[in-house]
Amino acid sequence: MPSLVLQGSSSFKGIYCPPGDKSISHRAVMFGALAEGESRFTHFLEAEDCLHTLQAFESMGIKINLNPGKGELQIQGAGLQGLHAPKREIYLGNSGTSIRLLLGILAGQRFEVTLTGDSSLSSRPMKRVTEPLKKMGAQIKGRDNGNFAPLTIRGGNLKSITFDNKLSSAQVKSALLFAGLFAEGETRILESLPSRDHQERFLRASGANFRREKNVLVVEKTAALTPLCTEIPGDFSSAAFFIAAASFTKGSDLLIDKVSLNPTRTGMLQVLRRMGASLEVEKTQELPEPIGKIRVRGASLKGARISRDEIPSLIDELPILMTLMALAEGESLISGAEELRVKETDRILSMVTNLNELGGKLKELPDGCMIEGVKGFRGGKVTSFGDHRTAMSLAIASLHAESSVEIEDIDCVKTSFPSFFEDFDRLKARPEK
Numbered sequence: 001m002p003s004l005v006l007q008g009s010s011s012f013k014g015i016y017c018p019p020g021d022k023s024i025s026h027r028a029v030m031f032g033a034l035a036e037g038e039s040r041f042t043h044f045l046e047a048e049d050c051l052h053t054l055q056a057f058e059s060m061g062i063k064i065n066l067n068p069g070k071g072e073l074q075i076q077g078a079g080l081q082g083l084h085a086p087k088r089e090i091y092l093g094n095s096g097t098s099i100r101l102l103l104g105i106l107a108g109q110r111f112e113v114t115l116t117g118d119s120s121l122s123s124r125p126m127k128r129v130t131e132p133l134k135k136m137g138a139q140i141k142g143r144d145n146g147n148f149a150p151l152t153i154r155g156g157n158l159k160s161i162t163f164d165n166k167l168s169s170a171q172v173k174s175a176l177l178f179a180g181l182f183a184e185g186e187t188r189i190l191e192s193l194p195s196r197d198h199q200e201r202f203l204r205a206s207g208a209n210f211r212r213e214k215n216v217l218v219v220e221k222t223a224a225l226t227p228l229c230t231e232i233p234g235d236f237s238s239a240a241f242f243i244a245a246a247s248f249t250k251g252s253d254l255l256i257d258k259v260s261l262n263p264t265r266t267g268m269l270q271v272l273r274r275m276g277a278s279l280e281v282e283k284t285q286e287l288p289e290p291i292g293k294i295r296v297r298g299a300s301l302k303g304a305r306i307s308r309d310e311i312p313s314l315i316d317e318l319p320i321l322m323t324l325m326a327l328a329e330g331e332s333l334i335s336g337a338e339e340l341r342v343k344e345t346d347r348i349l350s351m352v353t354n355l356n357e358l359g360g361k362l363k364e365l366p367d368g369c370m371i372e373g374v375k376g377f378r379g380g381k382v383t384s385f386g387d388h389r390t391a392m393s394l395a396i397a398s399l400h401a402e403s404s405v406e407i408e409d410i411d412c413v414k415t416s417f418p419s420f421f422e423d424f425d426r427l428k429a430r431p432e433k
């Protein structure tokens, strides 16, 4: 398990185009595979999680061409019923989006498949998806009554259900919206707090039988999906690490370009504004996904509160927000974020433990944490616990440490952001001579 020693503060300068969006890259492969005909995408994220999705569809007979290192993807869609049983079980590594969304698609297929993953994925709760899919008619077996991978699913003959997405999970919603394409009747999903809406945008663009009635999503059996041709926006969740770094280091002036500005993803920007960050945002495209530029300049930050209503729009940014809040002046409070405990790791526990190890003052709460800002971190040895977003947050923390920070187990950044450490080095402004 490789570790890395980081030392020294720096401002962040330049123009940065983040890698392709992870959530959209997964869905690009899935919608491309299920469409009738050839789809083409550019700026596909060539990270382990998305490559697992790609390989899963290849193993089910879909022809996919990826120009390696270029993010150009060409998919020969075989239609909603065109997948074939794979020769062996499908391994999905660390990827929660792959396994949960695939379950929704496989619920509509008439063959049996077993889905497996690494130790983190195998300990994440799947009942949230498998229970409603079983109600729709899929047969699913797995440890603890289908709560943990390996999961064996046999689909077919689905009927619609009405489901309240109380966890505000985009993965659960998306799995059921996929299954709804194969089900008799109207599958209705109620969402009181909106989660990321990429699935809805893909359904509309592909001509699915889908509509929204206020906060209820309605999908009906669909005969065919049309192929798509589009550029995948830059991932806001990856850019978030450098937005955070620049917003809190004196002299920084960083322009993030071609980044997703989907409002269901950018809740972090509102929090940063409340903290006193200097941000200028310009939208350059609205459809199929909002894209634009974010200019970040260094400022002094103060503490803020984040509560339940905002959580879905910044769920993946909480580790980096906790890092910033640990250094901001005054107190911060995060509540209503119990979902963080069932991510790749328990991110409340891992971030509180790591930031306290570096000299932060954080107190764990069942659904979040209380944070008292400190002027800077000491140095020390911390660990990602195998979680990519924890590793990257700790790298940003090192910019505000008196002495070196050793981060153990950094290889996990490959799951979502393989070029993170390279980009981190490149964007650090060299000291003027």
Ligand code: S3P
Pocket: 022, 023, 024, 097, 168, 169, 170, 171, 172, 174, 196, 315, 316, 339
């Ligand atoms: C995702 C949804 C979120 C997010 C994950 C990606 C998606 O998970 O944390 O990184 O692409 O649908 P939940 O649905 O568990 O909130």
